[in-house]
Amino acid sequence: xxxxxxxxxxxxxxxxxxxxxxxxxxxxxxxxxxxxxxxxxxxxxxxxxxxxxxxxxxxxxxxxxxxxxxxxxxxxxxxxxxxxxxxxxxxxxxxxxxxxxxxxxxxxxxxxx
Amino acid sequence: xxxxxxxxxxxxxxxxxxxxxxxxxxxxxxxxxxxxxxxxxxxxxxxxxxxxxxxxxxxxxxxxxxxxxxxxxxxxxxxxxxxxxxxxxxxxxxxxxxxxxxxxxxxxxxxx
Numbered sequence: 001x002x003x004x005x006x007x008x009x010x011x012x013x014x015x016x017x018x019x020x021x022x023x024x025x026x027x028x029x030x031x032x033x034x035x036x037x038x039x040x041x042x043x044x045x046x047x048x049x050x051x052x053x054x055x056x057x058x059x060x061x062x063x064x065x066x067x068x069x070x071x072x073x074x075x076x077x078x079x080x081x082x083x084x085x086x087x088x089x090x091x092x093x094x095x096x097x098x099x100x101x102x103x104x105x106x107x108x109x110x111x112x113x
Numbered sequence: 114x115x116x117x118x119x120x121x122x123x124x125x126x127x128x129x130x131x132x133x134x135x136x137x138x139x140x141x142x143x144x145x146x147x148x149x150x151x152x153x154x155x156x157x158x159x160x161x162x163x164x165x166x167x168x169x170x171x172x173x174x175x176x177x178x179x180x181x182x183x184x185x186x187x188x189x190x191x192x193x194x195x196x197x198x199x200x201x202x203x204x205x206x207x208x209x210x211x212x213x214x215x216x217x218x219x220x221x222x223x224x225x
Contacts, residue, residue, distance in 0.1 A: 004155075034213075036216075042218070043117075043204070043216045043217055043218040043219055044156070044204065044206075044216040045216070046213055046214070046215070049213065089155050089156075091155070100146060100158040100161055100169065100171075101146075101148075101156070101158065101206075101214060102158070103155030103156050103157070104155050105153065105154055105155050106153075106154070106155050
């Protein structure tokens with residue numbers, strides 16, 4: 001079956017550090033890939049998405065590139081801020097975004113000033 | 114557009130009691146999803162609807178769980194004879210056709 005594996009946290013970084021959160025997936029066919037973010041006390045929010053190989057999703061300074069050859073969708077940000085502290089979830093769906101999502105376990109990021 | 118809403122936000126119940134949660138999707142979204150999230154884990158799919166029709170149910174959805182979306186708008190998720198293992202955050206999401214899923218704030222269930 002489909003599955004998502006992401007790096008375990010927690011990840012603690014100083015402000016302005018470079019962030020990478022690794023995500024790899026197993027899926028049949030050509031899934032769509034997502035990063036969701038959950039800020040403290042809030043619901044899941046879609047951060048970015050990519051629907052086909054070599055697509056790059058980007059939002060709020062975060063980027064992730066759909067790499068079919070390595071089945072990966074790593075999240076990166078060049079300079080993190082304290083406000084980026086949250087739990088980040090990698091997810092896939094079999095077709096676009098309208099089929100059930102399969103999530104990774106989440107990676108907690110703490111950014112300290 | 115007020116987003117996906119869920120009610121209640123928190124529910125504490127005793128083992129063996131029945132509970133019901135409600136989800137109101139974004140208006141005009143025809144797909145509605147239920148997920149469950151336990152501490153330290155990502156959300157896990159439970160079931161989803163397209164309009165009134167329940168299209169898929171996960172094996173996680175035991176026969177104590179039932180979900181409805183009677184008029185293709187709001188949905189309810191009922192858990193009968195709750196067990197301590199049912200303690201979790203229950204998340205609802207909605208989407209329109211090929212669009213992305215938008216999540217509500219969740220209902221946190223604690224079974225004592």
